[in-house]
Amino acid sequence: MPSSHYETITTPDGTFDAFCAVPEATPAPAVLIFQEVFGVNDNIRGLAVQLAEAGYLALAPDVFWRIEPRFERKDESGLADGFAHVQQLDFDLVPGDLTATMAHALGMPECNGRVGGVGFCLGGTLAYLFAATARVDGRGPDAVVSYYGSAINGMLDLAPRVECPVLFHYGADDPYIPAEKIDEVEQAFAGRSDVVLHRYAAGHAFSNWDAPSLYDEKAARTAWPRTVDFLGEHLR
Structure with missing residues (x-):
């Protein structure tokens, strides 16, 4: 069974926590x-443990740490609090936090030097930012998976800076990301054989089993194996 704990990530303006799940066999890709x-x-945390069970060193950084360290809500009742925090999130500082987390992962003895990223909703946008901006000693991540990142369309100018393979998951019935927005992402990466985009007959946050009105089991159970296979292809 994987073990879990919290790691402390250091940045120029403070430290924050990252939940860490460690696979049985290390060193492993992060x-x-x-x-x-x-x-x-x-x-x-559950997804981190699932990745550790699949043989990955998983790290989930607390990106709200400057606003409310260790903030967490469980279901739809926490949406208002979560959206309020997103409004306060400084997207100019976030890339540095993602890069610091990547550097920390690469420095852990449990990491074999390969690193990828997976993000959901807000994290889907952060995964895209991670691919475009995180560089440690000149190298970026080796693969990234983005689930329904609604702010990606406002950042498509960064697409040329995305050097690694990317897997995008979108719900075709997402009220926050209409079909034409998904088309824009697809068009931004047209001609990139290492970028894959899937659409599902589902809404927003279809992977989140903690939010019953959003969760779509069929879509989630299709997307997750694709995610693990994609990571396996590029991180193993």
Whole structure:
């Protein structure tokens, strides 16, 4: 069984926590998991453990640490709090936090030098930012998976800076990301054979089993094996 604990990540303006799940066999590839608006909660910790069970060193950084350290909410009742935190999130500082987490992962003895990222909702946007901006000693992540990142369309100018393979998951019935927005992402990466985009007959946050009105079991159970296979292809 994987073990878990919290790591302390150091940045130029402070430290923050990252939930860590360690696989039985190390060193292993690291995968950073980027949170939804609900924070690093049971859903994100559960996904970290699932990745550790699949043989990855999983790290979930607390991106709300400057606003409310260790913030977490469990379900739809926490949406208002989560959205309020997103409004306060400084997206100019976030890339540095993601890079610091990547550097920390690469420095852990349990990491074999390969690193990827997976993000959901807010984290889907952060995963895209991670791919475009995180560089440690000149190298970026080796693969990234983004689930329904609604702010990606406002950042498509960064697409040329995305050097690693990327897997995008979107719900075709997402009220926050209409079909034409998904088309824009697809068009931004047209011609990139290492970028894959899937659409599911589901809404927003379909992977979050902690939010019953959002969770779509069929879509989630299709997307997750694709995620693990994609990471396996590029991190193993």
